[in-house]
Amino acid sequence: MDLHFNQHAPDAEEIAAVDGCLASVPLDGDRRQHLLPVLHAIQGRKGWVSPGALNHACLRLDVPPAEAFGVADFYALFQTRPHPPLTVHVCDDIACRTRGAEALCAEVEAALGPQGESRDGVATWHRSPCLGLCERAPAALVIAAGHPPRERDLAPATGAHVLSVLAGAPVPHPPLSVSVPQAGQPGLKLLARVGRIDPASLDDYRAAGGFLALRRAFEMGPGAVIKEVVESRLVGRGGAAFPTGVKWQGARSATLPRYLICNADESEPGTFKDRVLMENDPFSLIEAMTIAGFATGCEKGYLYLRGEYPLALSRLENAIARCRERGFLGDDVLGDGVRFDIELRRGAGAYICGEETALMNSIEGRRGEPRNKPPFPTEFGLFGQPTVINNVETLVNVIPIMIEGGKAFAALGTERSTGPKLFCVSGHVQRPGVYEAPFGITLGELLDLAGGIGGNGRLQAVLLGGAAGAFVTHDQLGAPLTFEGTRAIGATLGSAVVMPFDDTVDLRQILRRIAQFFRDESCGQCVPCRVGTVRQEELLHRLATDRPLGSVGEEVALLKELGQAMRDASICGLGQTASSAIESALARFPIFQGTQETR
């Protein structure tokens, strides 16, 4: 392709960053797919993606500069304007708001100046959407460009921690029991090894029963593996609740090559279960992906990891390397002639890339814009090939299914929601964390397991399912946490977010933050969501500041019309659910005077 470049030239470091990143990858075939890793390399080295660096990347990858710029400019972790090398991302999202996010922002602002600016040209900070560390709120992520770049998540974070990390001083990680209060308890299936093994050690993993499930799968053969998964009635844990067995069956008959993707982009506000699993039991995800790849006939799996998860990144990188060394991944897995390998891809700060087709575009080196469906990924997915995509937790469930069989797995939980489930409990609760419980535990029981309501102890509302979920009231604590049980109370299980708020919280501010989240994270492709999420935030602002256009009733009616159009006409789940939590709160709580309905 004849590319046109402007006059900007890369410097030596930028050339080294790009060429170093490409040194270890085969450049035959589609080169554009290396764009995201190359942009990460440039950003990590220099703190921003300069025109010269981009030119060099485009030359190596044969991508037009305008398109590559459009890709870089899509992701929040890539800077396309000159930017200081040290960046602090401070979470000001809803869970952290209950635990001092604004105070943390104020401390950081006092030290570094207004957000986005830099006093010394070396460090700056930005407010961030949920960093997936909600159980240890308030949270921050420090990224220091350099060779190599340093990244460190901090939670709970203080201004002093942030400054220490900026200065290169060590800050210890809090003990695991803070994130997983059940760690080490007997009877856990998904969290069984969490806290009991060294997450860096393949031998530990094997000693704790690791790779027995994979051996079992190899003995059974692909057809029998899928049969067990169908019998387990496992449904996806990523939010859409699609039966996993059906998805796998569909892929079996599709054309080759086929791809497997593990969706580890976890960015729904309030969600952190996948992170905890990947940080503390990374080998189990490798094993589970290998079983899935074997069953569906995929020789290559992509693990798309949220860009803001540095600890999960290093632990997964280590796990993949150890597995390759010892023949648990590669051309001859377990010496059984099965070929399967995993490529780790990092996201770069875009919630929308958790949507399955946006994720595929992102891997392909395009903007993370969802595709119109149909065609569905099992028919037309990554690189246009049939693709099986599953959430981290969904995949990890396959291990107990292989060990105990689909029928036994299905005996746990309820008829339509089978097996164990991880819940992300944060906000005003005594002991936030990831909790494992069988499907069917009630909302009240789960909150009791987490020590009861925190804050001032008086419950106002619980957000279920995340920003794309719904608020429920005190009256609904008896509802069983299952797909069907949450639906019955007009809510959704979503990504299993359970976030109580005490009665000191101004729900109007929470709703505004949710509206802001969707506005910031919309990919901008379709009109209902691109402009609708802006109008929704403006409407909530007018209502929250008691300055409606016309009457409050008219504004609420307009908000509902807008919600209806976003739900009906948006391309993807982001726009389709951007109004659901807000509408549920409006219907159930007397937030704006005179707006409550009988619900």
Add this chain to the structure above:
Amino acid sequence: MISQDAPDAKIPVPRGPVPMPPPPRPRRTVELTIDGQSVAVPEGATLLDAARQLGIETPTLCFLENLTPVNVCRICVVEVEGSRTLVPACSRKAEPGMKVSTDSERVRLSRKLVLELLGSSVDLSTAPQIQDYMERYDAKPERFGPPAPPARAGERDAARPGHHHPPGVPHDGCAATVGQPVKVDNELYVRDYSKCIVCYKCVEACGTDAQNTFAIALAGRGFDARISTEYDVPLPDSACVYCGNCIGVCPTGALMFKSEFDMRQAGTWDESQQTATDTICPYCGVGCTLTVHVQEEKIVKVTSPLDNDVTRGHLCIKGRFGWEWVNRRE
């Protein structure tokens, strides 16, 4: 131009917004019902094709016969029985037995809202077709508040993804718009992104669908998504070869011949005084059809018919702008 080691052997790379699946082979007939009327269309036809066959008018903005459907504007949505959401008629394939409503209350509400969202954020003064649609669907963009003042030059281009000023900062009670100064950086055409509805047509026309130049692409995210060259460099520094194909497909007048822009500024643009004549481009042997628009004996712009077999609406700089020299020599 930078000189680095040229990449090794050139391998064709798949391009375009989203690779489309191969079209189905055998052409069978699909029967479905639209607004209670049965209709039979060839397999592979879209709901838009089927509706048109019945003479049902469906509004479209991002759809164009000679471009790959991107289905982003959502003005064409229709209701399909059994489907959770509405579906875009322009790209959804007809399936046997589908029951489609094109004028249900849900459809009308979504179309109206799409128009109100565009009308409240974009300058539609040179988009008569959208104005017609707004009348048809009784769209009232002012329901969302008075428009905020336009951004300063470069301000929208500098937006960071995932960050924005909360409403009320700096313009309280206003509806955010894409208003900004016109980009005038060359003698042939201007880009007024205050009028851009982000329909992707220009990007497709500049890319695989016609020109293969890739001078412009989508940048930014969310409400800050915009059409841009790399780092917003002026067109003369970009890959643009001034084929003008993007102008030809732009539905809103955001991309406009400099001649038309200047005449509009001066208040002398008058379509009622213009004639349009088809001719064959004299510059090379391809034989593209040009439609020459003349006002007061001067060529004011050149378009090309979409249904022409040779050009499918697309031209090169000579056909599109060669007349500039004719005018100037006078």
